[in-house]
Amino acid sequence: MYKPLKRLFGALVGIAMLGMSAQALSEPLKIGYSDWPGWVAWEVAIEKDWFKEEGVDVRFEWFDYVASMDAFAAGQLDAVAMTNGDALVTGATGARNVMIIINDYSNGNDMIVARRGINSVADLKGKKIGVEIGFVSHLLLLNALEKNGMSESDVELVNVPTNETPQVLASRNVDAIVAWQPSSGQALNMVPGATAIYTSADEPGLIYDVLAVSPTSLSANRDAWVKVARVWYRVVDYIQDPATRADAVSIMASRVGIAPAEYEAFLDGTKILTREEAMEFFKKGDGFTSLHGSSKIADEFNVANDVYKDPQPVDDYIDASITGAL
Amino acid sequence: MNKPWFAVRKELSPRRRSFLAVMSFVLPLLVWSLVSYVPFIWHPQVEIIEAGEVDYFRTGMLVDRSVFEQERETLRAEGRELPTGTRTNPVYLPAPHEVATALYTAFSTEPQRRNEKWLHESLADSIQVIFWGFFLSSLIGVPLGILAGTYVAVSRLTEPFVEFFRYLPAPAFGALAVAILGIHDAPKIAIIFIGTFFQQVLVVANTTRKLDPALLEAALTLGARNAGLLFKVVIPGVASDLYRDMRILLGWAWTYLIVAEMIGASSGITWFITQQARYKNFDNVFAAILIIGIIGLTTDLILAWLGRRLFPWQRTARA
Numbered sequence: 001m002y003k004p005l006k007r008l009f010g011a012l013v014g015i016a017m018l019g020m021s022a023q024a025l026s027e028p029l030k031i032g033y034s035d036w037p038g039w040v041a042w043e044v045a046i047e048k049d050w051f052k053e054e055g056v057d058v059r060f061e062w063f064d065y066v067a068s069m070d071a072f073a074a075g076q077l078d079a080v081a082m083t084n085g086d087a088l089v090t091g092a093t094g095a096r097n098v099m100i101i102i103n104d105y106s107n108g109n110d111m112i113v114a115r116r117g118i119n120s121v122a123d124l125k126g127k128k129i130g131v132e133i134g135f136v137s138h139l140l141l142l143n144a145l146e147k148n149g150m151s152e153s154d155v156e157l158v159n160v161p162t163n164e165t166p167q168v169l170a171s172r173n174v175d176a177i178v179a180w181q182p183s184s185g186q187a188l189n190m191v192p193g194a195t196a197i198y199t200s201a202d203e204p205g206l207i208y209d210v211l212a213v214s215p216t217s218l219s220a221n222r223d224a225w226v227k228v229a230r231v232w233y234r235v236v237d238y239i240q241d242p243a244t245r246a247d248a249v250s251i252m253a254s255r256v257g258i259a260p261a262e263y264e265a266f267l268d269g270t271k272i273l274t275r276e277e278a279m280e281f282f283k284k285g286d287g288f289t290s291l292h293g294s295s296k297i298a299d300e301f302n303v304a305n306d307v308y309k310d311p312q313p314v315d316d317y318i319d320a321s322i323t324g325a326l
Numbered sequence: 327m328n329k330p331w332f333a334v335r336k337e338l339s340p341r342r343r344s345f346l347a348v349m350s351f352v353l354p355l356l357v358w359s360l361v362s363y364v365p366f367i368w369h370p371q372v373e374i375i376e377a378g379e380v381d382y383f384r385t386g387m388l389v390d391r392s393v394f395e396q397e398r399e400t401l402r403a404e405g406r407e408l409p410t411g412t413r414t415n416p417v418y419l420p421a422p423h424e425v426a427t428a429l430y431t432a433f434s435t436e437p438q439r440r441n442e443k444w445l446h447e448s449l450a451d452s453i454q455v456i457f458w459g460f461f462l463s464s465l466i467g468v469p470l471g472i473l474a475g476t477y478v479a480v481s482r483l484t485e486p487f488v489e490f491f492r493y494l495p496a497p498a499f500g501a502l503a504v505a506i507l508g509i510h511d512a513p514k515i516a517i518i519f520i521g522t523f524f525q526q527v528l529v530v531a532n533t534t535r536k537l538d539p540a541l542l543e544a545a546l547t548l549g550a551r552n553a554g555l556l557f558k559v560v561i562p563g564v565a566s567d568l569y570r571d572m573r574i575l576l577g578w579a580w581t582y583l584i585v586a587e588m589i590g591a592s593s594g595i596t597w598f599i600t601q602q603a604r605y606k607n608f609d610n611v612f613a614a615i616l617i618i619g620i621i622g623l624t625t626d627l628i629l630a631w632l633g634r635r636l637f638p639w640q641r642t643a644r645a
Contacts, residue, residue: 030509032509032591043439046439046440046441061509061591062592062597063509063590063592064588064592064600067588067589067590070501070504071504071591074501074504074505075505076504076508077509163603163604166606182605186604186606189606190606192389192390250438251439254438254439255439256601256605257602257605258605
């Protein structure tokens with residue numbers, strides 16, 4: 001009885017020490033990402049081992065979107081892929097972050113999908129809408145309502161995880177849902193007669209998808225993050241070069257577990273940005289054609305709608321110098 | 327063979343026993359097959375073959391039967407081209423053969439990327455999470471339960487709090503677990519632990535209390551005291567019942583797997599289930615659920631067999 005116990009104890013101590021020494025030896029940059037074309041694109045670099053070629057030690061962790069922000073907020077990640085609006089929400093609720101890479105802007109993948117009979121945003125008045133409250137879809141909805149002279153009080157919101165929006169619309173418990181691909185597309189497929197009455201293509205630049213880094217990690221590992229950005233633009237070239245695009249798409253499709261042909265459609269709703277384009281959007285300015293302007297608008301929306309209380313210092317959330325250093 | 331099938335608490339012949347055991351699986355499968363293959367039983371939707379002149383119908387689209395009929399009526403009244411379609415079940419209920427195919431494909435599909443895993447490797451990850459969660463819980467829960475079942479003082483000191491804590495939903499500790507334990511297996515193991523441990527202490531304590539008092543009295547008369555009483559009488563006395571409890575509790579731990587694996591970085595069989603559900607491949611989802619069931623049942627059968635060898639004197643361990 002005694003000997004096996006001693007052995008077990010030894011093994012446990014061994015495992016613990018192994019864990020600690022591994023941590024002390026090398027600490028890769030931990031990046032959380034989730035199912036969105038502009039972020040799944042990182043998979044190309046992971047598969048091709050480009051981070052190693054660039055000499056930067058990173059570790060990508062795949063999450064559900066909200067879980068990835070939770071893990072970042074809990075201090076378990078150095079960086080997380082999120083939208084600029086959610087970067088502010090995450091920052092306002094405790095995990096300050098700096099957006100250093102603009103992957104893309106949503107160009108139609110985020111949608112308000114309404115059941116048959118509702119043909120415009122104006123028709124939503126007094127209707128029930130399924131949306132993940134406090135996150136990017138909520139912002140898109142508020143933007144659509146405002147453009148049509150309404151506000152949140154004109155509709156009834158039902159808090160639904162984005163993954164489950166297709167089923168919820170199919171169940172007829174709501175009249176419309178807000179989601180991004182693949183959930184928005186699934187909702188269109190599953191609910192006969194459903195249409196997208198408003199999409200991010202109606203307001204390009206409302207939703208930028210970015211890599212947001214914790215300020216601590218950014219100041220401690222500046223060079224490493226520049227290397228990460230360099231790898232990102234290698235990925236962008238690989239996707240945009242007609243000769244290699246098919247390979248890129250097949251890697252991305254395999255990450256999410258569907259056929260490459262099916263995945264092409266998702267890429268169409270995502271405007272992946274070249275470095276030159278991204279630098280344009282990094283410039284300070286008003287309106288949706290600047291990351292600053294877009295984030296400023298998102299901030300005002302968030303405060304006005306009680307997503308959080310205090311306006312955020314938007315400029316502190318944006319650092320163009322990493323992308324600029326390439 | 328002329329004995330009645332329904333006699334209160336009378337053993338059945340071995341042939342009848344195995345027959346019924348097989349039927350317990352065949353019957354649900356039969357119901358599933360009937361619902362899947364016989365159109366007039368359920369099939370609440372219609373899969374469009376020809377859209378006709380309904381502007382929003384598309385070939386392959388699933389619509390509710392009432393909607394389909396209504397559109398047909400409208401078009402017939404106007405004398406326009408009618409849509410056609412076959413009755414079908416909703417996408418959430420794939421037919422048995424579709425799930426069987428999915429089961430085979432899921433295991434035989436080679437990983438396409440370097441960091442992708444075979445399905446059996448993901449399963450192995452899940453089993454490890456369960457194992458460690460259950461092992462760590464038992465490491466503390468079983469001794470504590472036995473002590474609480476033996477000594478009233480220990481029982482009064484622990485059980486009120488344990489009673490309180492067992493009502494707290496384990497998944498609610500997810501965010502805290504991630505903050506403290508990171509994003510990989512540790513927080514998942516912690517959720518399984520929380521989900522199992524508190525029930526375990528109570529179950530083990532109750533089982534220990536049920537030990538035949540005659541055994542204790544006899545031992546006391548013969549001069550057994552404290553440690554001797556505990557190790558020579560109580561533990562051997564309840565061992566076979568505890569073993570049975572552990573089998574039930576292990577099943578309990580499995581039911582926490584999916585919520586546990588939702589926490590932190592996606593992994594294991596849950597990653598497969600949620601990802602496939604997101605793209606509405608419900609044949610794969612059902613296949614994965616079946617796998618969990620099969621693993622659970624197999625483990626239990628092995629443990630039951632082992633139990634018969636460990637405790638040959640216990641006929642009830644046969645259940």
